Each structure stands twice: as structure tokens, then as C-alpha cells.
Amino acid sequence: MAERTAAEPAAAEPDFLQSNDLACEAVGGKVIFATDEWFAPANNLLKREKPNFSASAFTEFGKWMDGWETRRKRTAGHDWCVVQLGVPGLIHGLDVDSSFFTGNHSPSISVQAGCLDKPPPFTLEGDRTGMAASDVQLAAVAKLGSEAWPELVCVSELKPGYSDCCHNYFKVNFNHRVTHLRLNMHPDGGIARLRVYGVGQRNWSSVSPHQDVDLVALTNGGVCLGYSDAHFGHPRNMIGLGRAANMADGWETARRLDRPKHLKVDQQGILQVPGCQWAVFRLGHPGVISRVEVDTNHFKGNFPDSCRIEVCSLTPEDEAQCISNSWNSGKWQVLLPTQKVCNIGKQGVSKQWPPANKVSDLFPQKTLLTTTRNILFI
Template sequence: MTDRSVAVKAAAEPDFLQFNDLACEAVGGKVIFATDEWFAPAANLLKREPPEFIASAFTEFGKWMDGWETRRKRIAGHDWCIIQLGVPGQIFGFDVDTSFFTGNHSPYVSIQAACLDQKPTLTLEGDRTGMAATDSQLAAVATLGSEAWPELVGVSKLQPGYSDSCHNYFKITCDQRVTHLRLNMFPDGGISRLRVYGVGQRDWSSVSAHQNVDLVALTNGGVCLGYSDAHFGHPRNMISLGRAANMADGWETARRLDRPKKLKADHKGILQVPGSEWAVFRLGHVGVISSVEVDTNHFKGNFPDSCRIEACYLTPEEETRCIRTRWNSGKWQVLLPPQKLRPHHIHLYGEAELKLSQPISHIRLVITPDGGVSRLRLWGRPTSTNQQQIPASKL
């Protein structure tokens, strides 16, 4: 329960981290049951913000911790909780983060999963610190039969919460849609965050061919498949729900070092610079785009000068090749020509500005020269051509 050690150079991160966190509270994820929450409530597992440590913070139950921490178990059994995903979908990997739990982390963990037809009526309300599951809650959760759910992660050892060991990554192979998880701690202890990386899966059979849908939204199955730079914020943030909470909730790159010493602009006011940054997304469904929204909310002194959007239709095999070549594909066509951007502003582009009217499956947002974008929306109509899901993490 002390400050973490000085960071050392981390090993290469797994590729599934580019996917969306399907369990985050920001997309509706919630803990609906926990056996024990004495020191810190299980709801903390799903916070969007990274965990923090405050040395002087204590509650009447003991040391305040920014995670889920159970009491030292003195009865038979082990601690576990049930998590309802905010976005049901296909999972490719987990990050079980033990940050700051250095003498009190859970020694072992396992994760089970299920796809439930109906949401359970279980709920946990308010601050649960100092509480444990009641007999009635235990009886209610028993009806789910969660102890028999298939394992995605078998019983595995966790490393303590120092900066060079806190991220416990588990890459999995699961072709099934998942709605709920059971996180097991053996036997007790603390975990700071659970990140559930995957791709949302929507039932498109109920969507009319004439209905406009945000085809790149994470709730509709949109996913980031590559990018040039994500120094201050990952591109996947742009397809999250609602407007961004702050700059950290968007995509922001480092400042490019190849900028001219003296900047010049063309007749439209767009800067003429040699470099740019990009991010590629696969749409949740093939479709025809009718309007685009580029939101620079919160980016007031660090917004891009301009942006353009390219698009294409790719087969699964073509997508695989593009990922391997970092998206140097010759199939890109201009969907939205270069547009001058403004700070802290929602930019809307309709059919008058868009140049493509055929179905597309992938888009590339290009910003010049660098900067931040908080949200990207691509409104359009899904076409009848279904797109096969390809897990880029396996390529």
C-alpha cells in the first residue's frame, strides 16, 4: 500500500489494447454483485480514469484504495464479483491492473463469461465500502449459475501493483458474444482496474435500411485498427459515447518535429506542412455515409489545423494485408476533402461536402499537422452486405 517504484521500460504491449473497453463505466458497464467490499468497492474496477494513490487517505474501515479490495478472508471460500458489460461483444483480451496494491493484491485470478438473454435484476447502489453480500443477494446471484460459466482466463497468478508489474495482460480466443463476466479473486485481496478489450456486437436485424446510424460508434461495433501516433490519447476514444469529458477522453498526438520553422497557408487558410497523423477504423457495419461530425471539444490550443477522411471497402483478407503493411493501401478514396478546423467546436459535414456515395467498410481520419480530436461520428445507412468480423489482434 505504498507508492509504486520508479517506472522501468515496459515490455511490448499486446495488440488487443487498441480495441474498446467494453466494461468501462463510461459506456455503461457496472458491477451488479460482489461477495465483499470491505476496504474498497468493486465499482472502482470499471472507472475510466487510471487508479491513484493517496497516502494519507483512510476510511473508518481502513486504508482508502482506488480499486476493489476485500477484507482478509477468515471463512471458507474466495471473493468474486459479477460485471455487466456496457457494450456486449467479442472479447480479445483483459488487463487486470493491480496498481498500488503492493502488499495486498489478489495472488490469483480467473475470469468466466456468459451471454445472457435478459439482464439480471441484481443491482448495487451507493457507496459499498465496508459492506458484504447479504443472504438475499447471495440467493439471487445463485440463480445465474455463474460458477459454471465457461472460463476465458483460467486460474492465473497476478503480479503486485508496482509500475513495472501492475498490468497483468491476458490474451484470449473467444468467438462468442459476451454480456456478463465473473471475476474471481483467490482467495481475497485487491485489484485496481479491470479492462475488457473487445469489439461491440449489435443486432443489425432490427435496423431499417433507411435508418441513419453512427456506423463507427463503439456501441455499433466500430473499432480502431491502427494509428500513427497516440502520445496523449488513444484514437479509440473518438468513437465513445457522448461528448468528451476532457482532453484525455479524445485522440491527441505529439507535436510533429518536421513542422516548418515558419508556417505558411494556402488560399483557404489551410497550413502547408509536410507531415500528418492518421487513425484507421473499421465500421460496425458496411454502409453509405451521409454526414460526418468532427468534434474538437476541449482542444482549444492544440486542435489540428485541418482534417480529411478517406474511405474504402475491404474484404477480410485485404484488411489483414493492410494491418500488416500499416495501412499503406492504394484503395483509399477521398470521403471528405481537407477541411479547416476550429478549436473546441463541433464541425458538421453533409452530402454537399462528402465525395463518396458507395458502401464503405473502413475509414482513415487524417489530421494536419497534429493535435487532438475528441469525437468522430459517421452517420449513414447500413447496406445489406454483411461484413465478416476480423480480430486484428490475431494477425
């Protein structure tokens, strides 16, 4: 548990990190079973916050760790837990983060996946530090047959929790909907966080075509496919559940260094600046957009001056081409012309467009939209 070294370079990060974390506690993910939680409980795996470390923090069971840590195993078998995804869907990759577990990390892990018709009738409640699964819990979880679930990740070495190697990335090729994961330690040890990157899948057959649906929400299958900058916050945060908890739970870019030394505005009061920041989202389902909402909650001195939204319909082949070209191509059309954005009071503004005329007046109703591009002018 030594001090961590220099940060891992961003260039080493895989593409799937742009997808949504389907297991995070912020979207309803939870650990419903763990064999052992002696030093640190398994529900820490799904915390939204990054892991932290305190050299002086101890509990009555030993060293406090911000993750899941089991005892040194003295019986046959290995430790494992079952994670219920907050958003069921397709998984593209995993980050098994061993941060700060430098002499006590699990040597190896494997991951299995299941798709259950109904959530199991059991879960873990409260602080389970110092606890292990009871015979009743072991009997209940045995009915899931999780040991026979298909593998997403075969038994693989886990690197220790120094900052230059703590993120253990695993690309997943599994084209089936997943509701639950089984995370296996081989044989025991500690893991700080489990990030499950993918795209949500909703059963659209039960949704009326006349029902208003947030087509870009992560719970409905929306996903960020690209962006210009995410220095302080990833644009995928904008499609999360509910309103943002704080400024870190939104999209914030670095300040552009090419902005004018003296700013000017046009007749509508919109700043005249070169360039913009942008993010591209694939909708969870093709549809007709009738209303757009932009929420600036928490952004008081750094909200954008204005925004514009463009749309297009892409085939999978078109999308792949746009991604390879860093979204410098594509037949975009304006859905929402440049609009002034504001922030009023402590709660910010949840601004909806149009206030009077439907957005459909700006874009033909007959058009099915599959991709949107949100452009912020700063």
C-alpha cells in the same frame, strides 16, 4: 503498499489494447454483485481514470484503496464479483491492473463469461465500503449459475502493483458475444482496475436500412485498428459515447518535430505542412456515408488545422495485410477532401460536412464502406 518503480515499457503492450474497453463506467459498465467490499468497493474496478494512491487516506474500515479490496478471508470459498458490460460484444483481451496493491493484491484470478438475454434484476447502489453480500443477494445471484460460465482466463497468477508489473495482460480466444463477466479472486485481496478490450456487437436485424446510424461508434461495433501517434490521447476516444468530458477524452498527438519554422497557408487558408497524423477505424457495419461530424470540444489551443477522410472496403484478409504493413498499403479513396477545422468558444465546434451537398456527392452511393481513415493536418 510501497512506492512504485519505473514505468513499464510500451513495447510490452499487446495488440488488443487498441480495442475498446467494453466494461468502463463511461460506456455504462457496472458491477452488479460482489461477495465482499470491506476495504474498497468493487465499482472502482470500472473507473475510467487511472488508479491513484494516498498514503495518509484511511476509512473507518481500514486503508483507503482505489480499487476493489476484500477482507482476509476466514471462511471457505473465495471472493468474486459479476460485471455487466456497458457494450456487449467480442472480447479480445483483459488487463487486470493491480496498481498500488503491493502487499495486499489477489494472488491469483480467473475470469468467466456469460451472455444473458436480459440484464439481471439486481445491482449494487451507493458506496458499499465495509459491506458484504447479504443472503438475499447471494440467493439472487445464484440463479445466474455464473460458476458454470465458460472460462476466458483460467486460474492465473496476479503480479503485485508495482509500476513495472501491475498490468496483468490476458489474451482471450472466445468467439461468442459476452454481456457479463465473473471475476474471481483466489482467494481474496485487491485489484485496482479491470479493462475489458474488445469490439461491440449490435443486432443489426432490427435496424432499418433507411435509418441514420453512427457506423463508427463503439456501441455499434466501430474499432480503431491503427494510428500514427497517441501521445496524449488514444484515437478510440473519438468514437465513445456522447461528447467528450474533457481534453483527455479525445485524440491528441505529440507536436511533430518536422513542422516548418515558418508556417504558410494556401489560397483556402490551409496550412502547408509535411506529413500528417492519422487513425484507421473499422466501421461496425458496411454502409453508405451521408454525413461526417468532427467535434473539437475542449481543444482550444491544440485543435488540428485541417482534416481529410479516406475510405475503402476491405476483406478480413485485406485488413490483416494492412495491419501487418502498418497501414502503408490499401486502396484508399477520398471521401472528404481536406477541410479547415476550427474551434470557437468554450464548447468547441461539432462541425458537420457537408453543409449543403451530401458527402455522397463526393463518393458513389452504391459503394459500401467498411473502413475509414481520419487524417489530421497539424
